[in-house]
Amino acid sequence: MSVLSSEPLRSVTAAEVAQFAADGVVHLPGILPTAWLDHLSGPVEEALVDPVTTTDMTTLWAGVAETADPGGGRFLSGVDHWRHHEAFARFATASPLPAIAGTLLVADRIHLYEDSLLVKEPGTVAHTAFHQDLGYFHLSGDRICTTWTPLDEVDAETGAVSYLRGSHRSGVVHRPNWFVDDKPLPGTGGEPVPVVHPDDPRLIRFDTVPGDLVVHHAATLHGAGPNRSTTRRRRAVSVRYCGNGVRYEIRPGAPAKAHHAEVNSGDPVVDHPGCPEVWRRPLGSD
Numbered sequence: 001m002s003v004l005s006s007e008p009l010r011s012v013t014a015a016e017v018a019q020f021a022a023d024g025v026v027h028l029p030g031i032l033p034t035a036w037l038d039h040l041s042g043p044v045e046e047a048l049v050d051p052v053t054t055t056d057m058t059t060l061w062a063g064v065a066e067t068a069d070p071g072g073g074r075f076l077s078g079v080d081h082w083r084h085h086e087a088f089a090r091f092a093t094a095s096p097l098p099a100i101a102g103t104l105l106v107a108d109r110i111h112l113y114e115d116s117l118l119v120k121e122p123g124t125v126a127h128t129a130f131h132q133d134l135g136y137f138h139l140s141g142d143r144i145c146t147t148w149t150p151l152d153e154v155d156a157e158t159g160a161v162s163y164l165r166g167s168h169r170s171g172v173v174h175r176p177n178w179f180v181d182d183k184p185l186p187g188t189g190g191e192p193v194p195v196v197h198p199d200d201p202r203l204i205r206f207d208t209v210p211g212d213l214v215v216h217h218a219a220t221l222h223g224a225g226p227n228r229s230t231t232r233r234r235r236a237v238s239v240r241y242c243g244n245g246v247r248y249e250i251r252p253g254a255p256a257k258a259h260h261a262e263v264n265s266g267d268p269v270v271d272h273p274g275c276p277e278v279w280r281r282p283l284g285s286d
């Protein structure tokens with residue numbers, strides 16, 4: 001059995017920290033030991049066949065958009081696997097991800113908010129609608145990010161995520177949508193997500209291989225295309241973190257966690273089993 005280390009294969013460079021701050025997204029090639037991906041692959045398959053933990057978003061899409069998925073592929077998605085599956089918990093808390101998030105967010109401490117499984121099987125026609133994560137989170141503040149870990153080679157054909165560079169600086173919280181359709185989630189608030197033209201020069205996407213990581217700011221607009229390949233899977237795990245300075249912001253209609261019933265808007269995020277502290281900047285390492 002391979003050893004799972006919390007050390008990344010390389011450091012995050014100062015240029016990558018600056019790029020994350022400027023663009024609201026950064027691609028970190030070759031940073032995650034592949035032992036972590038081996039560690040996740042079995043548990044991912046277990047989660048995919050468990051209808052309690054994973055939703056077929058193509059069914060949801062058919063319901064929302066009144067269109068069947070003619071490609072026959074499925075977009076399988078789940079959330080909060082770390083709460084009931086040790087392998088996901090280990091990945092979210094003991095892999096290099098928390099330190100990488102802490103470095104990019106220039107944070108003193110990092111808390112785990114949630115994880116998500118995002119698998120587009122070959123022939124999935126469903127898009128990931130453009131959205132901003134922040135409107136789904138019961139949080140406000142600047143130090144909030146999503147780490148997107150590909151378990152397969154991913155490119156435009158298989159549904160690489162596109163990011164609208166600089167959109168994290170708009171100061172706007174956008175209304176959550178159904179994720180596979182741009183219709184808003186009922187009962188939620190926020191500004192409508194703007195229409196993003198596919199030729200917008202601010203859009204960027206990355207060809208990634210296992211061992212790479214893409215990290216985006218929670219306020220960055222992003223979406224993804226279908227998986228047009230008939231043979232290649234697009235498996236990814238997103239883990240979402242927040243840092244010091246972030247406060248709870250209860251957002252009506254947005255997906256809530258059990259512990260959100262115990263907090264009020266304006267409360268600082270502190271260590272809690274529902275949002276545990278998973279990293280602290282080593283003393284003297286500023």
Ligand SMILES: O=C(O)CCC(=O)C(=O)O
Nearest residue numbers: 118128146161224236238
């Ligand atoms: O993987 C995808 O299609 C979308 C990912 C995403 O929106 C996220 O992780 O925030």
